Amino acid sequence: MKDIEYAAARSVDEAVGLLAARGDKARILAGGTDILVQLREGLRDADLIVDVKKIPELVGLSHDAKRGLRLGASTPCYRIYRDAKICAAYPALADAARIIGGWQIQSRASIGGNLCNSSPAADSIPALIAHDARCVIAGPSGRRTVPVAEFCTAPGRNVLARGELLVTLEFPPVGDGEGARYLRFIPRNEMDIAVVGAGVWVKLNAAKDTIAAARIGLAAVAPTPLPATEVGAWLAGKPATAATFAEAGDRARRLAKPISDMRSPAEYRLHIVGVLVTRALAGAVDRARGIVIGHSPNGQEH
Amino acid sequence: MVKKTHVSTTINGETAEFLCEPRQSLLEILRDTLELTGSKEGCNNGNCGACTVLMDGLPVNSCLVLAVEAEGATITTIEGIAEQAHLHPLQQCFLENAALQCGICTPGFIVAAKALLDRNPKPTEHDIRFELAGNLCRCTGYDKIVRAVQDAAAALEGKH
Ligand SMILES: Cc1cc2nc3c(=O)[nH]c(=O)nc-3n(C[C@H](O)[C@H](O)[C@H](O)COP(=O)(O)OP(=O)(O)OC[C@H]3O[C@@H](n4cnc5c(N)ncnc54)[C@H](O)[C@@H]3O)c2cc1C
Ligand code: FES
Ligand code: FES
Numbered sequence: 348m349k350d351i352e353y354a355a356a357r358s359v360d361e362a363v364g365l366l367a368a369r370g371d372k373a374r375i376l377a378g379g380t381d382i383l384v385q386l387r388e389g390l391r392d393a394d395l396i397v398d399v400k401k402i403p404e405l406v407g408l409s410h411d412a413k414r415g416l417r418l419g420a421s422t423p424c425y426r427i428y429r430d431a432k433i434c435a436a437y438p439a440l441a442d443a444a445r446i447i448g449g450w451q452i453q454s455r456a457s458i459g460g461n462l463c464n465s466s467p468a469a470d471s472i473p474a475l476i477a478h479d480a481r482c483v484i485a486g487p488s489g490r491r492t493v494p495v496a497e498f499c500t501a502p503g504r505n506v507l508a509r510g511e512l513l514v515t516l517e518f519p520p521v522g523d524g525e526g527a528r529y530l531r532f533i534p535r536n537e538m539d540i541a542v543v544g545a546g547v548w549v550k551l552n553a554a555k556d557t558i559a560a561a562r563i564g565l566a567a568v569a570p571t572p573l574p575a576t577e578v579g580a581w582l583a584g585k586p587a588t589a590a591t592f593a594e595a596g597d598r599a600r601r602l603a604k605p606i607s608d609m610r611s612p613a614e615y616r617l618h619i620v621g622v623l624v625t626r627a628l629a630g631a632v633d634r635a636r637g638i639v640i641g642h643s644p645n646g647q648e649h
Numbered sequence: 650m651v652k653k654t655h656v657s658t659t660i661n662g663e664t665a666e667f668l669c670e671p672r673q674s675l676l677e678i679l680r681d682t683l684e685l686t687g688s689k690e691g692c693n694n695g696n697c698g699a700c701t702v703l704m705d706g707l708p709v710n711s712c713l714v715l716a717v718e719a720e721g722a723t724i725t726t727i728e729g730i731a732e733q734a735h736l737h738p739l740q741q742c743f744l745e746n747a748a749l750q751c752g753i754c755t756p757g758f759i760v761a762a763k764a765l766l767d768r769n770p771k772p773t774e775h776d777i778r779f780e781l782a783g784n785l786c787r788c789t790g791y792d793k794i795v796r797a798v799q800d801a802a803a804a805l806e807g808k809h
Binding site: 348349350351352353376378379380383384387388396398400425448449450451452454455536537538 | 651654670671672674693694695696698701704707708709710713714715717718761764765778779780781782783784
């Protein structure tokens with residue numbers, strides 16, 4: 348890696364000041380599992396690294412049944428899936444945190460870093476879309492809030508402007524009859540980038556036999572993580588049955604615009620996105636009914 | 650050249666201070682400055698786990714930690730796993746199960762397996778394979794590694 352300066356910011360204002368002054372030449376360091384690799388391989392360039400892990404607001408979780416979850420952008424993944432309350436309330440987020448790299452990566456990698464790296468294949472983003480998370484962004488002119496579904500703009504690009512950083516992710520409170528699931532399809536068992544990913548959230552009616560509302564986010568089937576808004580809207584009012592899940596899978600296929608690359612031909616992605624949406628819906632509905640399901644990353648329990 | 654930073658850490662139970670450039674990884678400093686060459690560089694990009702160390706009790710890839718980030722941290726490397734002259738049961742079981750061939754992956758596997766057994770003293774085969782997915786081995790086909798970790802778990806259970 349070329350010579351670089353390092354600064355550990357102690358406050359959001361200090362980080363914003365450094366980023367605003369240095370512009371493109373400064374990069375934020377959270378867990379470093381994307382940025383250090385990219386700097387070393389020359390995929391990104393920077394003169395200054397701003398470590399944000401010493402800013403209290405950026406690290407940690409605070410959960411309140413009435414207000415929801417506030418997740419510091421740089422909180423490492425392991426703190427999410429080791430927290431039983433978070434696993435129960437935001438299970439798709441926990442599913443994703445558990446499979447981003449292996450344990451060594453999860454000790455450092457953050458959800459904020461996964462989101463700000465803005466890969467179309469990022470595992471947490473479909474789960475964040477499914478849970479309807481919002482980004483709290485700080486910048487030179489104050490704070491603003493952007494839904495995760497509108498955050499990514501192109502591969503590796505997002506709405507952050509010069510001097511801005513992601514401070515927290517905010518999740519709405521969770522009510523009765525809700526469930527969520529994130530599934531990822533890869534050829535290996537672990538440690539691989541998604542061929543396709545699908546995050547699903549559902550809310551069932553009081554009898555728990557009908558879907559009252561649903562949200563779906565997809566990974567690796569478009570230039571950005573894809574909110575499958577039309578499929579979520581179609582699901583409202585449908586019976587929570589295998590036939591519904593399969594039709595939702597078919598509808599997700601029609602929205603997907605995947606490319607062919609070293610991981611998969613587009614045709615395979617198109618097929619698999621339907622399979623994953625179907626399985627993830629079944630898992631989310633099981634969870635909404637209080638059924639405990641396994642952690643299989645691709646939804647095939649063994 | 651960028652000014653060097655002074656970093657103060659605890660490594661394997663002893664205070665360790667060093668000077669580093671901000672671009673240097675913890676792995677580089679461990680191997681080249683502190684001469685703790687047990688941690689290996691396999692890929693230098695987070696994929697192989699050969700550089701695994703414990704940082705404040707958590708397994709991390711030391712190739713993806715900047716040395717400056719280690720300020721104030723407590724670090725355990727493979728050199729700190731044996732208890733004085735006695736091999737740790739994991740080391741003993743790797744040795745007796747031939748859970749290695751070339752040995753490049755072994756320090757990382759042992760450090761990561763130590764973290765696993767500290768958290769979960771009775772892991773299933775699935776637990777072992779899942780938790781050690783961040784460590785790659787090109788030689789053994791993993792079976793012997795899984796069995797060595799299972800044997801070490803049993804040996805440690807006998808000790809308590
Ligand atoms: C071996 C390996 C396996 C991996 N496996 C997976 C996987 O299975 N799934 C997956 O999705 N990803 C995977 N990744 C990629 C990476 O680990 C994740 O994207 C991770 O979540 C990044 O988080 P981080 O905290 O390490 O980010 P960093 O590398 O610190 O930062 C990532 C980017 O976001 C910016 N950034 C970070 N925080 C902020 C903030 N608060 N505000 C503004 N910008 C910010 C940084 O400047 C940088 O551009 C893997 C990486 C490796 C090396
Ligand atoms: S050398 Fe660090 S993970 Fe391979
Ligand atoms: S023993 Fe050679 S890589 Fe594992």
